Amino acid sequence: MTFFTVVVRGLTRRRMRTGLTLLGIAIGIAAVVALVGISHGFSQSWDAGMKARGTDVVVSNMSSSLIPKPFPASVRDRIAHLSHVDATCAILVDVMSIENAEMMMVSAREWDGFAWKNLKLISGRMPHDPAERAVVLGRIAADVLKKKVGDSIQIETAELSVVGIVDGNAWVENGSVILSLPLFQQITGNQGNINAIDIRVTPSTSAEDVGRLCEQINRLVPEGRAMLASENISNSEAYRMVKAMSWGTSLLAVLVGILGVMNTMLMNVFERTQEIGVLLALGWKRGRIISMVLWESALLGLLGGVVGVLIGAIGVQILGATPVIRGLLEPDISIGLLTTSVAIAVAVGVISGLYPAWRSSRLTPSQALQG
Amino acid sequence: MTTDLVTQHSSISPATLDTGTASPSGYLFEAVGLEKKFEDGQVQALRGVSLSVAHGEFVAITGPSGCGKTTLLRMLGALDRPTAGTLLYRGNSIPDLRDPSTYRAHEIGFIFQAFHLLPTFTALENVQIPMFESDRPISERRDRAIMLLKSVGLEHRLNHFPAKLSGGERQRVAIARSLANDPSVLLADEPTGNLDSENTRLILELIVRVHREQSMTLVLVTHDMSIAQRASRTIQMKDGRVVSDRSINDHRSIE
Secondary structure (H helix, E strand, O other): OOHHHHHHHHHHOOHHHHHHHHHHHHHHHHHHHHHHHHHHHHHHHHHHHHHHHOOOEEEEOOOOOOOOOOEEOOHHHHHHOOOOEEEEEEEEEEEEEEOOEEEEEEEEEOOOOHHHOOOEEEEEOOOOOOOOOEEEEEHHHHHHHOOOOOOEEEEOOEEEEEEEEEEOOOHHHHOEEEEEHHHHHHHHOOOOEEOEEEEEEOOOOOHHHHHHHHHHHHHHOOOOEEEEHHHHOOOOHHHHHHHHHHHHHHHHHHHHHHHHHHHHHHHHHHHOHHHHHHHHHOOOOHHHHHHHHHHHHHHHHHHHHHHHHHHHHHHHHHHHOOOOOOOOOOOOOOHHHHHHHHHHHHHHHHHHHHHHHHHHHOOOHHHHHHO | OOOOOOOOOOOOOOOOOOOOOOOOOOEEEEEEEEEEEOOOOOOEEEEEEEEEEEOOOEEEEEOOOOOOHHHHHHHHOOOOOOOEEEEEEOOEEOOOOOOHHHHHHHHEEEEOOOOOOOOOOOHHHHHHHHHHHOOOOHHHHHHHHHHHHHHOOOHHHOOOOHHHOOHHHHHHHHHHHHOOOOOOEEEEEOOOOOOOHHHHHHHHHHHHHHHHHOOOEEEEEOOOHHHHOOOOEEEEEEOOEEEEEEEOOEOOOOO
């Protein structure tokens, strides 16, 4: 019989209570996995979309919301001639309720801009000209909206034709409704306005030069802020707020888990006062008893963590498949998030076990034997 | 039914006790003026108890409930501390031991009236519990536990949990457990108090056999005079004091 057997038996003596405590931790950890996975997934999906479009730098104003604020399209002309700028593409992006889909990304792009180039037609065709009242749908958007080539789609009050289904090589691209910039400006009453400029830098531009370009744009364009495409979303205040809320909610869930484990371990110690007295009488050192209590709570945390990670991962996949989330983001359940979550669970176990372990160490053998 | 209880007594750990195996006086235990007042101050369990126990003796401590015999036994086993007086084991002060757990693990084997087996462990596992504080490898601990359970006639109950054992069987497991680390002393607190007469006889015979075969010092607390008569020496207590101390060869009363 190993010490581990002793630890396991400590947990299996009250299976129902151990199971419920384990479930409590598991739910807390599942919340961590789900909330952080979704918020991180949003950032990852957005960054992947930028990468797929071949965007190196983005000029936008994302100070207070996930959808950037509009600014005059003429800003583009101030940027296009700068050195190291290979190409620009004016964008007007929004998240809208379209027919049955509560949230759908609508991405309007400057006609002939490079942001159209990554789109591969799966079926149908691209719009003939910027004035054609037509859209192409990313393949996930088509699936969510249940549209095929030839169907019509209503955006606000305008009825447009679905002329093509495309693959944009990124979750956000595939979840978008894509149309020409002038058409979307007209539909939304945003004539002359855009809310992002995608910039592709010339090949072999160094990171330092890209940095200098961003600084130069920021001096020239007070309406927006230039950032590396990979940092655009993670630097926005709105995303930071979402991330903070995710962690805040997760920490609350974890705190509930800590209290649950502490309660269980305290009950375990109180119920086993006499047993601890017997162990002391049989010569067990106090350190071994403290170690036993801590290992029990750590094991409870570990098991709760593993179950929580499973629940969280499955839950996120289910959430990701819902029409609200689908197309907007791909939940990011990375190995790093999973191992961090399990580590948090083990830490929850150990922290929760400290007080019960301390209580157990204060028992005198004679008092403990009396129960 | 049982096999010989072949064991080797442990040597005294230097980490526990500072000197050799015997006190200058030759006694294993020496108590002088032991007093015990419990924290609430209302109960004084021991009032100046003085006695000595030689190696290999079988001493029965008797007396009515509340006379302090269990308190005295627990002090001998370093489970409790006296509030006044001197208590020595092989010349070393028990209350001042640097590591009482090592003393309890290697020098003392406890047998309790309520058996105190751990309910979530099998008989075989219960006997292995004290061996966590020994240097024995895991496989050797298991082998030794099997040998000890065989020696108390429980080879057919190795994997039974305490709840599935009779009272007599539970106490036999407890006896096997008390021998796990080859202690020098067995301290038995009313070991037959929860047993019927047949099991009382069997358990008593087993304890006496252990004492004889291993020349082990046995201190047994009982209120049953018929059990006390099996001892080579009987110490009677009343109201926290020793009122008589008689041995088979010496029937003089100390008071």
